[in-house]
Amino acid sequence: MAKIIKCIIIDDEPPAIKVLETFIGKMKDLELLASSTDALEGLELIKKHKPDLVFLDIQMPELTGIQLSKIIGDSTNIIFTTAYAQFAVEGFQVNAVDYLLKPIAFPRLIEAVEKVKKKFSSEISTEIVKSEDYFFVKTDGKNRFQKVKLDDILYAESIKNYVVIHTKNEQLVTYNTLKKIQQSLPEDQFIKIHKSYIVALNKIEKTDTSEVWINGKNLPLGDTYRAEFFKKINTKKL
Known part of the structure; x- marks a missing residue:
């Protein structure tokens, strides 16, 4: 059965x-x-409902669609809507799925939604099999799945359409999304520190307000994730 894509509209023009x-x-x-x-x-609605897709206008008072998309991060898919074609490049720079120019034509909307559906089909094809202490993740194109022990994970890194899982002994590359990997990790042991990084809390060596060190490597601590990160590590300090 096809996935039902749950969506929200944010636009300062009621007719749109x-x-x-x-x-x-x-x-x-x-x-x-x-x-x-x-x-x-709209931001509060996104936090409340956690939609799969947001139709987001770019030109809005107080907070533009581009600014809002940066706050949302990669937690949901975005299709920008606007009357100004010059914003298309900036829209794609924040990883929008597509860009719809007003007045929006129905066939063009269908085309944009199909791109979102393809992304979900890709996630389904990279299904992760998990248990309490480990999960299996697809690591090549031959339907081969590799066991990953949670205790071995240092951090996970998103690179375009792939995720690199850094462990004590190796780096595992999987055609996957960081969101999908995060869903396989227990929240009390792992935390997202940047749109491209999830780290194991017990592997953190030190941190400051902009970086986190793990296994001798310094990883960026994003503005969006800083408050939640320090809130979590403060509950674990002596």
Whole structure:
């Protein structure tokens, strides 16, 4: 059965929201969770509902779509909507799935949603088999899965469409997403410190406000993740 893609609309123009709501209502594989004309309220909706997809206007007061997308990070897929074609390049620089120019045509919306569906199909094909102390992850194109012990993991690094799992003895490369890997890791043992890094808490050697050291390597500590990181390590300090 095809995955139902749960989505949210954030656009300061009510007529634009109405158009998207009408189009989404025609698509059986999309479910609209909420919509908002306010970027800050939209951010709270994203935190609350954790949608698969956000239709996000770029030009909005208080907080632009580009700024909001950087706060969201890679936690959800974004399709930008705007009346200004000159923002397309900037939109793709923050890893948007697609860019829709207003007035939005229904066939063009379908094309953009298909790109999101392909991303989810890719995640399904890289399914991870897990247990309490380990998981198996696909590491090559021959349907071969490798066992990864949780205690051996130092950190996981996202590089484009791949994730490199750094362990005590080796580096495992998998065609996967960092989000999918994070779902296989216990929250009390691992934490995301950057859009491209997840680290094992018990492998941290030292840290400051901008970097985390593990196994002699310094990893970046992103602004978005700093507060949650220090909150978690403070609960573990002596």
